Amino acid sequence: MAASTAKRRHRVRRRADMSLLGGIRPPIAVLSVLLLALAALSAFFLGRVQDEGQSKAVLTSQQHISEDGAIAMRASLDESITDLTRAAGLLNAADPVPADAALDKLGNVYQKWLGTAVLEIKSGKLLAARGESLPLTVIDRAKLSEEDGLAPRMVRLKSGETRLLTFAVLDWDGRPQQLLVASSALKFPGVSLGDFRAIAVIDQSGEILSQDGVAEPEQLLTDAQREEAEQTQGQLKAFAAQALKKSRQHPVTSKEPGSGGFLGVSGSLVGDSYRGDRSVGGYATLAAPEAGGSTAATSLGLTVVSLVKVAETPSIVGSPAFGLAAAAALLVVGGLAVALLLGTVQRPLLRLFLEGRRLSRGDLARPVTVPRYGEAARIGAALERLRRQLLGEPAGEQAGGKRSRRTRIGSRTLIALCAVLLLAWSAPLVLLLNRAGESVVVPQQIVNDQRERTDTLSDRVRRALNEGHADLVSVASLIGDRTRPEEMTKVLQRTTAEHNRYSSLYVLGTDGTVVARTGAKPGAAGQGPSEEAVRLRSTEDTTPVVVGTAEIPGRDGAAVVGEFRIDFLNSLLKRPGLGDIRLVDGEGRVIGGNTGYRAFQDLPADRLRTLVRGSGQKVGMSPRPSGILYRDSGDIQIAASAPFTGGGAAGELGWSVVSWRPAAGLAIPEYSMQNRTVLAGLLGVTGAAACLGWLHIVVVRPLRHLTGQAEALADGDRKTVLYPRHHDEVGAVTRSLELLRQSLQAQPRKRDGEKTLAGRN
Template sequence: MSLIGGIRPPIAALAAALLALAGVTALTIGQIHSTGQPKAVLTSQQHFAEDGAIALRASLDESVTDLTRTAALFNAGQPAPADAVLDKIGSVYQKWLGTAVIEINSGKLLAARGENMPLTAIDRSKLSDEDGLSPRMIKLSNGETRLLTFALLSWPGKPQELLIASSSLKFPGISLGDFRAIAVLDAEGDVLSTDGIPAPEQVLTADEREGVKRSNAQMASFAKVVAQRTNRDPLTTREPGEGGFLGISGSLTGSMYQGDRSVAGYATLASPQPGESTTATGLRLSVLAMVSVAEDPTRSSHPLFGLLAAGALLILGALAIAVLLGVVQRPLLGLFLESRRLHRGDLARPVNLPAYGETARIGRALERLRRQLRDEAPRERTGMWAAQAQPAEPDTELPAPRLRRFGTRSVVAVVAVLLLAWSAPLMLLFNRADSTVIIPQQVVNDQRERTDTLTDRVRRALNEGQADLASVASLIGNTTPEDQMEKVLDRTMGDHLRYKSLYVLAGSGEQARVLARSGDRPRDLEEQKPRNLEVQVVNDSGREPVIAGYAEIPGRGGAMVVGEFRIEFLNSLLKRPGLGAVRVVDADRRVIAGNSGYRAFAKLPSDRLDGLVEASAMKVGVSAHAGSVVYRHHGAAQIAAAAPFVGGGAAKALGWSVVSWQPAAGLDIPEYRLQHRITLAGLLGLTLAAACLGWLHIVVVRPLRGLAEQAEALADGDRRTVLYPRHHDEVGAVTRSLELIRQRLQDQRRTTAAGRN
């Protein structure tokens, strides 16, 4: 017999699979419990730290790019005094704590703005090296850390000058919420800067002072662990093909204090593209976000349900296997033995007839063939074979088959129904997490804070773009000839990927025309004049919004630099795991950008989201605020959050908001995990039954039905049709035996015909 064919392997595989599934059901479904903090809370802290790392990396790289590009634009023009350079930089950018210009050869300070910088810590002898202009971290006497960024100012005939800018390692616009602290760590685990932990002298009560002390101690303990975990290759810290954050990230669980447990997420500064590195990633910094979460002492355990489900599967599975063995396998094996006995010539005993289905039909045909071989009864002729034989009395000695319509297919269908009776309730009925499921409040808060942080990232990105345009316009001035403007625009396009088009429009007193252009063709803006010099959405319909920023060129009669933003740039800012669907909407709550498929200028998918965006944009005191809520409808829960643009800059006038929502069923909390495991058990049961019964139908049921028809035709007198076995199994063995019987009957007929002649 074939090792993979026949009737035994499918039934044996089904029995083994059901036994394994029963064991898995008993061991896994009953082990769902909460250890105090759901996995969803820890994952949320990890994503929060990743958001902070992305924001910090983008801010540091943007600062380096802005300073380098500004110096390059100055170098392309006429020599400028150091004070004029710093004044222009200060009028465009407000991101640096201090700026200075020194003469490289002598070290003389030429100009300075803002806080004093430790210029003596700069080794001017290494500025000519390849890495001499790389940013470096300097620790001040008060313990604070500053990041110094450098760029060269070089004009023919003048000594080289060094442009220096200092910035703190603070997170730009990250929303911490309540009871959260975030820190920047170096490669050794030393804390370089913190946000969210108040200074001890600001705490009024003894309990608050003790809380700050414990927070600092817990932060230091987490920092050492993070230093060990981040000192690895990122490819070794996650499953292959997992995707998502490109750096090293994870979560930590700390000690308890007054019923609250410290949980943290950490992430390294990672490049936005795989295999690439940036200036910020070379600093080997990490981000640690820590929050105190109320401990949940309850446990959600269902060991009895798992045992009952496994027991029910064992009972139904045993019944199904018994039906297959008794009604399908045993009669088929009996037919195999009977057919082999007949073709070997043992015709003395009648054929043992099965009671049901195709095996009964084949058994009756074998008995009739046995009698024909013994020539005990007249051969039955029906149909086309009736004309080839003499009329004969019907064979009334053979018992009529019982339940002729109840065949092997019906048996398999009954077994499928038995197994479906176990799988379907698990998939559809038992332990459904409904509207009573408690969503951890920390997850809801994190949805709000992360959405607020994302809103600030989008606003700052537009403001940075507007500042770049103002810088370009200031450097073009009234002295740059029109044929040189395009070089400046090309250099800006190469430094920043946020623009799809940069061009210079002629002044208001001239005919509207483009003086210089870089990138894509402008979207019919030559005849349009901006309402103001802020970021605007030019169109209100179409396949994608056209977002443009404007900066007037001083001394050119109203001429201005116009930059059109790539919508893909905004969409890329929104692609953060763990937030679900994210949309940027305008003041009329029409979709401008998103992290997944959307239609431009379309409405949000529900009125509830509209109401949330409208409520978050309402004035509370003097400023709008972010909000989050859990919607429950028809037993399903959804977490949603919205945050409006808050803060200054050219993008504030847009009145945009960022809204995010996700189904709570995707969270890793005990109730949903139990539901998913129960549903998975039901799906596994259904899959195993379909696979094994389908296998049985292909290798046994369908060939057996065809063999029954061939056997009855042979018994009715068909001696011409050759019977070919399709498989080397029980059905194939019976087919071979019938073929040998057919050949014997042919020989018998020839012998009889020869005797008559």
């Protein structure tokens, strides 16, 4: 019996020692560490915010401009390669034609190539040529049958210019195979440069293949102009060397985790200062539209580099004194909160733990030291009553000391008081201090870049519609030789397989009869072909329908009609760093967008509608892009509008692309200071909520539950077994009360045994 009692006491002592690893101490210790770390961060990062002549927002904008150039060049090159391959496929599917006729058909549909030629593969004889002379001697005809034999390649002309040669095979039964060759310049289609910007494309050796926006020094008149042009040229070469080194990274490791956006390698560059202006720029590699994919253009290993000169305007916001004051205030407030938790919650609970263990071991000589406040005071009073009961006093208030009076100040009140103290430090940081008001300085370069990027995006949408219409013209010229619907359908299916821009493609007769079709249900059935090349069909549906029409030669007005997928247009509008983007028609109605929108609705603000009208669409002026900075009671917004300019089938639509974004999302010193301040306040709120919530769940709730059990036990409840919830201080007190309950339950049996033994004696 004695041995089992010793084992039980040893088990209780071991569990009591284990409780010290958890319980009330970890949350208070973690809270102390978090407050110290936050005070250190506040001292170092809540003070002065400055830039080195250019804000990070300007550098990020140059990175986005290079990404736009890379996307435009990749799309243009891939489109050119696809068009040549598809045109050759359509020619192969038709009756054989002479080489001159093939090039004439190609030139009537597409005007994108600088030169085209057809040569016989076996003999190497040139059969026909159009445009500039092509360096056909660089073509190794023996390797054309290999897997990559028809892959596009870059060649250097004697003039120093670089051309991209694209190949396709013309193969008709009964004729020798012929090679169709087209040359393209490595130029940036539709990239708006604005003023004082240069852009170039470099190869894998860092050599500049083509450039725009840089004047040749020998063509300038004054010495100052020549000097500036030479400096720009030298800085562009320096940027090319830097971009070559940085572009060799893996796209995943080149960006911050979760940044998303451009799928290739991109970044910003900072160059030398010249006459008070700093050369800044960006770089971006040609990347496929899908992650992990590759295209013919991306296999060329090209990189786009941009450069612009911006006036240096060093900016300093805030003072180190603010960070030091915030850190000192947090140390004071945090010290009070931690001291309150230590003095009124942790220390009384540890005292209860020691007193309960002493009583459970049988040491009843000394009275229990009862804490002053809260649940600990009530449990301590119950322990004192249990001690007297173990000494022989009967249970109940009538037979012993008074039951402790309930105190109004409990552990929950104390934790709430600590939360108020910490919130008093955090709330002003989140809501009041370091607010960026109307005095925020937004660099003019940001507004200019918003305008130029919107103009580039507008041109890309226009070119995409023009390319779609050119495909329809090519299909129409081929279908002109076919009369059977199944043959027409085969051509239409081949076209939709090569291009995902159409939701429906069909041949429409003059009476509105659909002769052949592929894709979704034709929307123009029952109506004759439209005379407009590209139009927005009037509809009561919620989805806009953009329709392209190309008349079939020699078919009495019949036409090939293609309905563009609105998702295709929306995919063109997705650009990081431009905010909300909308494609609107000539009446200002929304046709597409990069975020949620309602079709055929007006723009969300009158000032945006005014901006569209002011861009030259409705006032009889030549269309031009516009950018503006709106200030409205501290709410600063950057907006830009760019109408369709240039020729082509889509040039007459009168559409515009509009973009706007809040300036609060820019990396400007005033906003950086505000964001840091808000972040510090949120960290304080989060840390306090986490640690105090942890303390409430792990300690306070079990302690409140134990209070009722202890008072019931002191009032005479000997049947309710007390089970500890956790192996911590509260659990140790619970186990001590359970041992006391067992001792009190055994007292009557012990007294009965003593009386029986005395009677026998």
